[in-house]
Amino acid sequence: MTHDHDLVLRPTEAQTAAALNPPAGRNGGDLVVETLAGLGATTVFGLPGQHALGMFDALRRSALRYVGLRVENNAGFAADAYGRITGEAAPLLLSTGPGALTSLAALHEAASASAPVLAISSQVPTAGLGGGRHGYLHELPDQAASFRGVVKSVHTVRTQSQIPSAIAAAWQSALTAPHGPVWVEIPQDVLLAETSVPVVTAVDATPDELPPRPELTAVAADLLSRAARPAVIAGGGVVRSDAAGKLRQLAETLNAPVVTTYGGKGAFPWHHPLSLQSWLEDRHTTDFLEDADVLLVVGSGLGELSSNYHTFKPRGRVIQIEADLGKLESNHPALGIHADARLALQALLETVTPREDDQAADRVRDLLSCVSERIAAQELTLEQDVLASVRRALPAGSPSFWDMTILAYWAWSAFDAQAPNLMHSAQGAGGLGYGFPAALGAAAADPTRPVLAVSGDGGALYSIAELATARQHDLPVTWLIVDDGGYGILREYMSDAFGEPTATELTRPDYVALAESFGVPGVRTSPETLETDLAKALAAPGPSVVVLPALLRMFAPTHLG
Numbered sequence: 001m002t003h004d005h006d007l008v009l010r011p012t013e014a015q016t017a018a019a020l021n022p023p024a025g026r027n028g029g030d031l032v033v034e035t036l037a038g039l040g041a042t043t044v045f046g047l048p049g050q051h052a053l054g055m056f057d058a059l060r061r062s063a064l065r066y067v068g069l070r071v072e073n074n075a076g077f078a079a080d081a082y083g084r085i086t087g088e089a090a091p092l093l094l095s096t097g098p099g100a101l102t103s104l105a106a107l108h109e110a111a112s113a114s115a116p117v118l119a120i121s122s123q124v125p126t127a128g129l130g131g132g133r134h135g136y137l138h139e140l141p142d143q144a145a146s147f148r149g150v151v152k153s154v155h156t157v158r159t160q161s162q163i164p165s166a167i168a169a170a171w172q173s174a175l176t177a178p179h180g181p182v183w184v185e186i187p188q189d190v191l192l193a194e195t196s197v198p199v200v201t202a203v204d205a206t207p208d209e210l211p212p213r214p215e216l217t218a219v220a221a222d223l224l225s226r227a228a229r230p231a232v233i234a235g236g237g238v239v240r241s242d243a244a245g246k247l248r249q250l251a252e253t254l255n256a257p258v259v260t261t262y263g264g265k266g267a268f269p270w271h272h273p274l275s276l277q278s279w280l281e282d283r284h285t286t287d288f289l290e291d292a293d294v295l296l297v298v299g300s301g302l303g304e305l306s307s308n309y310h311t312f313k314p315r316g317r318v319i320q321i322e323a324d325l326g327k328l329e330s331n332h333p334a335l336g337i338h339a340d341a342r343l344a345l346q347a348l349l350e351t352v353t354p355r356e357d358d359q360a361a362d363r364v365r366d367l368l369s370c371v372s373e374r375i376a377a378q379e380l381t382l383e384q385d386v387l388a389s390v391r392r393a394l395p396a397g398s399p400s401f402w403d404m405t406i407l408a409y410w411a412w413s414a415f416d417a418q419a420p421n422l423m424h425s426a427q428g429a430g431g432l433g434y435g436f437p438a439a440l441g442a443a444a445a446d447p448t449r450p451v452l453a454v455s456g457d458g459g460a461l462y463s464i465a466e467l468a469t470a471r472q473h474d475l476p477v478t479w480l481i482v483d484d485g486g487y488g489i490l491r492e493y494m495s496d497a498f499g500e501p502t503a504t505e506l507t508r509p510d511y512v513a514l515a516e517s518f519g520v521p522g523v524r525t526s527p528e529t530l531e532t533d534l535a536k537a538l539a540a541p542g543p544s545v546v547v548l549p550a551l552l553r554m555f556a557p558t559h560l561g
Contacts (some may be wrong), residue, residue: 022198028060029190032120032165033202037062039171040166041091043444045079046220047072051138054191055281056093064091067444067473069437072099076117077434078441080181081401083116084424085445087175089182089243096188097138098293100146105431107150110181112428113263114240114324116174116548117181119151120167130175144185154178156186160195168205175207177209177323177340179240209321212339212347219334220296220319221351225292233278235306236263236428237299237323241341243270244276244420247298250349255357257364259285261306262427264299266417273361274560279370279413281308283558284370288363292316297334299341301327301497305412305427307561308503321345331387375555383410385550386527390454390480391416393534398449399424399442403435405456406552413555433462436479440466443475450476450538457483457508462561467518470543476546478537483509484551492554515545522547 032055036044042066048056059066069075072094079090086341094100100121110117123129124136124145131141140146144154152175163186170182224230238247238260244267244439251258251274258268259276268275277283286308289295293316300306301322308332319336328336337344375384387410394400396418402408402425417423424442426434439453455463460481471479482488487506494501515522522545525533530548537544 003409004560009249014272022196026195026197027054027058027159028163028186029054029056030061031195031197031200032158032167032186033064034165034193035203036091036415037064037166038200038203039152039168040041040088043067043082044091044093044442045069046146047075047095047099049099049122050298051124051426052095052099053192055120055122055186061331062264067440067469069440069469070101073106073433073464074437074463076103077109077437078444079117079440080106080110080113080115081438082426082445083179084113084421084470085442087116088120089116089171091440092117092119094119094120096143096294097140098126099138100143104146104427107147107181107183107425109429109431109434111152111158111560114179114236115181115492116179118167118170118174119181120185120186122182122191123156123185123187125189129158129187142561143185147183149151150181151183153182155182155184157184160190160197162194163190164200164203165540168203172205172207177207177241178237179208198275210338210340212321212337212344214347216335216337217344217347218351219503220337221348223294223317223319223335224254224256224296225353225355226349227254227355229292230254230294230296231289231292232256232258232298233261233289233295233297233302233306234258234264234267234351235261235300235319237341238264238267239420241299241323241340241342242420243345246349246542248346249343250352251351252430253254253352253361256286256355257360259289261300262412262425265412265415265423266420274364276364277413279371280306281413281557281559282371282374283308284367284374286312286558287433288367294319297321301321302331307331307351311559338424347523378555380555382527382550382551383407386530386548386550386552387414389527389531390452390534393531393538394452395450395538398422398451400452400454400536401425401435401439401442402488403453403459404430404432405454405459405482406453406554407456407482409489409554410552411454432459435459436463436477438467439477439479440470440473440475443477444473450478452538453477453479455479455481456488457481457485458487458506459507459513461508464514465484467515467520469517473540476542478503478534478546480534480546481545482552483508483511483547483549488552489533489554509545511545520545523551526531
């Protein structure tokens with residue numbers, strides 16, 4: 001008979017000796033970096049500040065690699081991408097007040113996209129906590145309150161002994177489905193004070209599993225097995241849970257067509273006979289999905305972009321698998337299954353009955369033909385050619401990160417990601433400035449392959465300071481800047497709505513000369529030479545910038561009636 005106390009791991013003699021005689025000169029910041037290393041972290045992002053100096057001083061006594069960016073929001077975007085690429089919780093070290101608050105937009109994107117980011121911020125000295133007005137630099141009445149509506153969990157430390165447990169709890173929270181950003185804050189005096197707490201050597205923070213309820217998957221399997229026209233919407237949850245292989249197996253077993261959301265790009269092979277690709281902003285696709293008698297939605301909340309701006313009205317039975325309880329049945333009544341996508345798809349694979357359907361591939365082919373004809377009728381060859389050039393220039397296996405810009409909106413629908421977890425954008429929260437700093441984070445995660453960032457000139461100016469970061473760390477990121485002299489999509493929106501745009505035109509720098517001033521090679525290209533110039537830049541070591549002066553247009557929407 002086994003008792004719980006039999007399973008307790010007892011320290012070795014060496015561990016006991018180290019605990020009894022911790023090395024001198026350590027402070028609370030050392031407890032932070034020791035805990036991170038004990039959790040398996042190897043790289044941290046951030047920006048130093050006065051109250052956080054205890055953490056940053058401790059970095060030089062650790063084996064952790066520090067990638068410092070020039071703006072906290074950009075550091076958050078870099079950590080977001082690192083978390084998406086590695087599946088690990090990406091540590092983000094920040095200072096108090098303005099430094100912390102500047103990261104909010106990045107944490108909003110991480111929350112919307114379920115990217116695991118472990119943000120650790122300093123706080124004013126312990127005496128200043130509690131909402132009093134003590135006049136400390138960067139003081140806020142309740143700093144954590146600014147983050148509670150954004151992150152998954154908030155952890156406030158008040159003593160050094162709480163540091164390892166708080167960071168471990170936050171790490172576990174960030175990596176429990178649905179992944180997401182978490183917030184830890186530690187007062188300045190706690191970080192700076194010398195510590196007698198033993199060296200942190202190993203930390204257990206195993207994420208909780210989120211299995212489906214078996215009675216629900218049994219009903220779902222029966223509905224799918226008996227369906228006449230099943231279809232699948234695959235969202236970002238499939239990518240985050242590494243479930244693309246199981247999705248493909250299930251779709252082939254059921255002969256069910258699959259469309260991927262913009263966050264789920266690459267979750268299903270683009271040229272598979274059952275692939276509806278990603279044309280969600282198209283009425284033909286919306287009609288096809290509405291016609292499904294059983295619709296399986298995996299890892300998507302069917303939000304604005306995934307529902308053709310809420311014009312999608314399913315007529316059949318909906319089965320929704322979603323790890324985020326707040327998204328479950330939030331837009332459509334469904335057989336809601338609160339579960340990790342991978343575990344739920346495995347349960348369905350074990351219980352569904354294979355379906356024969358000789359017409360499924362023909363229906364998919366007809367749908368894609370209708371979409372192609374609609375786009376072809378709009379005389380948008382420039383946009384299609386530019387996107388095709390980017391696809392040909394980008395090496396297989398290289399990730400791409402897209403800012404909120406017209407070429408990215410095309411890519412959401414028309415770009416073949418080629419594999420899961422290779423195409424990423426800021427479509428979760430929709431903020432500008434994501435593409436380049438996120439690409440830097442991906443390059444830090446895997447510097448063996450080139451990374452592409454795509455921005456418009458408006459979004460590029462949010463991130464231009466990070467050319468210094470790219471050069472300092474010699475990161476292999478090629479930044480494609482599509483320069484149309486303004487906020488291009490807002491120009492279109494305002495012209496359509498009001499007859500003329502306001503506040504959309506921008507005076508901008510010479511981006512090639514600006515890049516070169518940072519020591520980063522730059523080239524001005526054209527639609528005709530883009531493929532060659534971009535491929536050459538991606539093949540070269542280190543960072544580079546490719547500037548494409550071009551006025552691109554969007555394809556016509558289908559949700560406006």
